[in-house]
Amino acid sequence: MPDTCLSLAPMEGLADVDLRAVLSGVGGFDWAVSPFVRITNSLLPEHAFFRVCPELQRGSRTPDGTPMRVQLLGSDPECLADNASRLVALSPAGVDLNFGCPAPTVNRHRGGAVLLSEPELLHRIAAAVRARIPRNIPFTAKMRLGVDDVHPAVACALALQAGGVDALIVHGRTRADGYRPPARWEEIARVRSALAIPVIANGEVWNVADYAAIRAATGCADVMLGRGVVADPFLPQRIRGVSNLGWRELFPAVQTYWSAVCRRVLPQHAPGRLKQWLAWLRRAYPEALQLSQQLRALTRVAEVDALLAGERF
């Protein structure tokens, strides 16, 4: 097993609290990051942090004990710092800053990837937030390579390092790249070689071969996994050398997810959550394709219960 640290990427609207519980429960992750808490111009109440990261109410860990770090997104250094202080009082397993979100609504309000055109502001944000985070709480930032091109990547990374982040997660794309493959792993390498702090590589790791390739291309020991682990929850285990894991072994996790979703969301929304996950699982498991086809027309919880109960191997 390679000496590596594997983390679960924040995925707003996809890796919800239920899926995070299931994916981390399947195993192999060292830590995970919540989707972003958006900070605009006010000090958020505690429940705003709990809404995005309910794990904060359980020691900032998923049910199996994986530490959950909480991500903040915003552009005002002092306001971010004040909110970081409030977050620290809730004992997060870590704090991460978002400089990667490409969403136009977020970018219009000077949040996420658009700030990569302002390395000096990145530095001020990191330094202001750093000042509020005790040394024993990991403090990271997650960035793309730039807004329209990769040129600002190293300057932004150096600014964040100088601002005091402990490690930097780099998603190997610009905002303009969206999610179009391939990810530019060679640019992550450029950032890594310019920095003294650890760089965590992220982007387009779907299988064990991709994992080996991103490590070789970037020189990074540590990798953050996103959509690849939604498609194949056993990916961290496979990377760690566990084999013979298939649909039969995964199916209990699908049932666990479904039960959790039914407890948490309105009945009319529950089947949609399961359909969304199965749409990703289809990439790695033919059985998930079959199940999602059977599920397509179902809209009622009882019908989905019956379908899952009848799943045979």
Ligand SMILES: Cc1cc2nc3c(=O)[nH]c(=O)nc-3n(C[C@H](O)[C@H](O)[C@H](O)COP(=O)(O)O)c2cc1C
């Ligand atoms: C649906 C979705 C939501 C995302 N939400 C966030 C987010 O809240 N914060 C963040 O930093 N990145 C977010 N990302 C980006 C991922 O964390 C990750 O950087 C990206 O998907 C590339 O990694 P991958 O190819 O392994 O998926 C999101 C990605 C997706 C697909």
